[in-house]
Amino acid sequence: MQEIRNYTINFGPQHPAAHGVLRLVLEMDGETVMRADPHIGLLHRGTEKLAESKPFNQAIGYMDRLDYVSMMCNEHAYVRAIEKLVGIQAPVRAQYIRTMFDEITRILNHLMWIGSNALDLGAMAVFLYAFREREELMDCYEAVSGARMHATYYRPGGVYRDLPDRMPQYKESRWRKGGDLKRMNAWREGSMLDFLEAFCKDFYSKVDEYETLLTDNRIWKQRTVGIGVVTPEQAYAWGMSGPMLRGSGIAWDLRKKQPYAAYANVDFDIPLGTKGDCYDRYLVRVEEMRQSNRIVEQCVKWLRANPGPVMVENFKIAPPSREGMKDDMEALIHHFKLFTEGYCVPAGETYSAVEAPKGEFGIYLISDGANKPFRLKVRAPGFAHLSSMDEIVRGHMLPDVVAMIGTYDVVFGEIDR
Amino acid sequence: MSENLPPTLAQRLNARFGADVVAVTEWRGETTLEVSATSWLSVFQALRDEADFRFEQAIDVCGIDYMGYGQSEWDTTGISSQGFSRGVEGQGPGRFRWSERPQAAPNEKRYAVAVQLLSITHNRRLCVKCYCPDDALPIVPSLTGLFPGANWFEREAFDLYGIVFEGHPDLRRILTDYGFVGHPFRKDFPLIGNVEVRYDSEKQRVIYEPVSIDPRVLVPRVIRDDSRYDQAQAEAAANAAAGK
Numbered sequence: 001m002q003e004i005r006n007y008t009i010n011f012g013p014q015h016p017a018a019h020g021v022l023r024l025v026l027e028m029d030g031e032t033v034m035r036a037d038p039h040i041g042l043l044h045r046g047t048e049k050l051a052e053s054k055p056f057n058q059a060i061g062y063m064d065r066l067d068y069v070s071m072m073c074n075e076h077a078y079v080r081a082i083e084k085l086v087g088i089q090a091p092v093r094a095q096y097i098r099t100m101f102d103e104i105t106r107i108l109n110h111l112m113w114i115g116s117n118a119l120d121l122g123a124m125a126v127f128l129y130a131f132r133e134r135e136e137l138m139d140c141y142e143a144v145s146g147a148r149m150h151a152t153y154y155r156p157g158g159v160y161r162d163l164p165d166r167m168p169q170y171k172e173s174r175w176r177k178g179g180d181l182k183r184m185n186a187w188r189e190g191s192m193l194d195f196l197e198a199f200c201k202d203f204y205s206k207v208d209e210y211e212t213l214l215t216d217n218r219i220w221k222q223r224t225v226g227i228g229v230v231t232p233e234q235a236y237a238w239g240m241s242g243p244m245l246r247g248s249g250i251a252w253d254l255r256k257k258q259p260y261a262a263y264a265n266v267d268f269d270i271p272l273g274t275k276g277d278c279y280d281r282y283l284v285r286v287e288e289m290r291q292s293n294r295i296v297e298q299c300v301k302w303l304r305a306n307p308g309p310v311m312v313e314n315f316k317i318a319p320p321s322r323e324g325m326k327d328d329m330e331a332l333i334h335h336f337k338l339f340t341e342g343y344c345v346p347a348g349e350t351y352s353a354v355e356a357p358k359g360e361f362g363i364y365l366i367s368d369g370a371n372k373p374f375r376l377k378v379r380a381p382g383f384a385h386l387s388s389m390d391e392i393v394r395g396h397m398l399p400d401v402v403a404m405i406g407t408y409d410v411v412f413g414e415i416d417r
Numbered sequence: 418m419s420e421n422l423p424p425t426l427a428q429r430l431n432a433r434f435g436a437d438v439v440a441v442t443e444w445r446g447e448t449t450l451e452v453s454a455t456s457w458l459s460v461f462q463a464l465r466d467e468a469d470f471r472f473e474q475a476i477d478v479c480g481i482d483y484m485g486y487g488q489s490e491w492d493t494t495g496i497s498s499q500g501f502s503r504g505v506e507g508q509g510p511g512r513f514r515w516s517e518r519p520q521a522a523p524n525e526k527r528y529a530v531a532v533q534l535l536s537i538t539h540n541r542r543l544c545v546k547c548y549c550p551d552d553a554l555p556i557v558p559s560l561t562g563l564f565p566g567a568n569w570f571e572r573e574a575f576d577l578y579g580i581v582f583e584g585h586p587d588l589r590r591i592l593t594d595y596g597f598v599g600h601p602f603r604k605d606f607p608l609i610g611n612v613e614v615r616y617d618s619e620k621q622r623v624i625y626e627p628v629s630i631d632p633r634v635l636v637p638r639v640i641r642d643d644s645r646y647d648q649a650q651a652e653a654a655a656n657a658a659a660g661k
Binding site for chain 2: 040041044046048049050052053054055084087236237238239240241250252257258340341342344347348349350351353360362364366368369370371372374375377379383384386387388391416417
């Protein structure tokens with residue numbers, strides 16, 4: 001009789017469905033997965049160790065590069081940790097700006113997720129539509145910080161600068177001219193807030209568009225309904241958070257339960273799944289886009305009505321203005337000290353978390369009173385989620401592994417750090 | 418009045434764990450419980466299962482190396498005739514090679530493990546911490562039996578700090594390269610690393626060589642113990658008063 005043995009296959013690290021550099025060693029019985037062993041760390045850069053040798057502010061830029069599709073949420077966790085140790089609070093306008101950009105980031109992240117997850121499962125078109133809207137929001141990132149992705153916009157004590165009065169416009173070129181150019185610039189005549197208002201008004205219909213492509217799509221449902229079921233007990237045990245937890249029907253969202261920034265003042269709902277399968281998590285994320293859009297709308301309205309400072313007036317932490325430096329010796333000294341030495345953070349330790357699009361993104365920061373962190377630990381949601389891979393995909397078919405990687409919403413910048 | 422207030426989490430932890438507790442601190446609404454490595458597992462069992470605590474989730478397990486805690490490279494009290502170079506010479510954090518790495522003082526209690534717990538039932542967080550008794554071979558019992566999600570976090574702490582989690586089912590390296598030597602996040606591991614890797618076209622394979630770059634950290638490590646933050650604290654107090 002022929003001996004039947006399990007077969008081990010290697011999946012990734014160079015595989016389009018591996019979302020970066022995930023290497024999976026799968027033990028297969030026919031087409032059924034018996035054991036999954038994810039190998040991570042192929043993108044490990046030692047962010048936490050690098051941060052230990054740099055002044056606090058110079059590590060903000062590293063945060064963008066962790067989860068590189070939800071940049072500002074990572075910064076938010078980091079600056080909140082510093083603010084807590086130093087004992088300062090950002091002005092209320094900065095809190096609203098942060099709330100607004102956190103939600104813009106959430107939409108950006110979910111658009112990336114819906115596009116790539118659908119692409120993994122064979123629906124090409126969603127990706128193209130999702131990137132159309134991502135482009136608009138990336139322009140907001142660029143308008144406010146000068147960078148499309150790695151913004152370094154949040155600073156301890158507020159945000160780098162106030163929102164721009166003018167939204168950059170497309171210039172005429174061989175490809176963009178005439179009526180086309182006019183249509184593309186239609187939202188961009190006024191300030192960034194005008195642009196966002198127009199975007200938000202329109203975005204609900206765009207989410208409906210994605211839903212017409214997927215929600216009742218027979219193939220999509222065959223690939224996601226009943227696949228990768230995470231029970232509430234498993235979700236607790238594996239330290240899951242964000243849509244992974246809510247997809248399993250646990251009503252937990254840090255924005256509601258432990259509100260930070262201006263989340264206590266805005267109105268939004270938390271969508272919950274019932275079965276905890278990939279389809280439920282899909283529905284949760286789609287609804288989260290609508291809710292994020294609602295929050296952005298409310299923030300736009302508030303920001304329009306309430307001008308004010310966006311940074312604390314404390315030159316030990318925040319740099320003085322350029323004009324101030326020109327004729328004030330004190331301001332010049334403060335500027336010099338801040339940018340050569342940085343600021344010393346009182347000794348202590350804190351854990352501060354934000355509800356990032358993927359789940360709870362936390363920063364555990366230990367300071368010994370120096371101008372550099374003594375220890376910085378990044379708690380990445382994707383790391384906890386991916387660790388449950390073996391338990392969740394056991395007994396599933398090989399293509400379901402791809403569906404599961406998609407629904408975890410893994411980004412290796414944050415998992416490998 | 419004060420006796421009518423319900424006991425704080427710190428007080429309840431003290432009452433429940435008594436002799437197991439090394440220290441409980443409460444700071445700006447965050448509670449940290451320090452226990453010894455011997456009572457590690459029993460404390461977590463109680464924290465997870467007892468109705469008063471019910472910490473269902475181990476959010477994070479973090480290894481820490483306390484070597485060099487509170488040391489600076491820049492004297493802020495005396496007056497010096499030297500320039501900037503006094504801050505960047507020497508072998509402070511990130512400024513040494515593998516061969517020059519600093520030696521730890523014996524019995525320093527370098528290594529610690531900090532676990533962030535979250536109670537979804539009570540909407541509460543707790544940080545539980547323990548120092549490893551032995552610097553040469555830091556051992557802490559593994560939490561994987563209680564919180565399966567601690568698995569990878571403990572592998573990470575093992576990989577980066579060399580903390581051994583007793584009872585862990587699969588204590589392999591996780592973030593570093595296959596065949597990596599050393600524990601890179603230890604404070605005596607050079608920031609530049611010790612080997613670099615490149616493709617050798619003659620040998621037609623990837624080869625490892627000692628690092629060729631020099632350690633270079635631009636900003637000295639400064640600890641200032643002065644009144645710089647009085648303004649921040651005064652502002653916070655003023656804000657709190659205005660809020661009321």
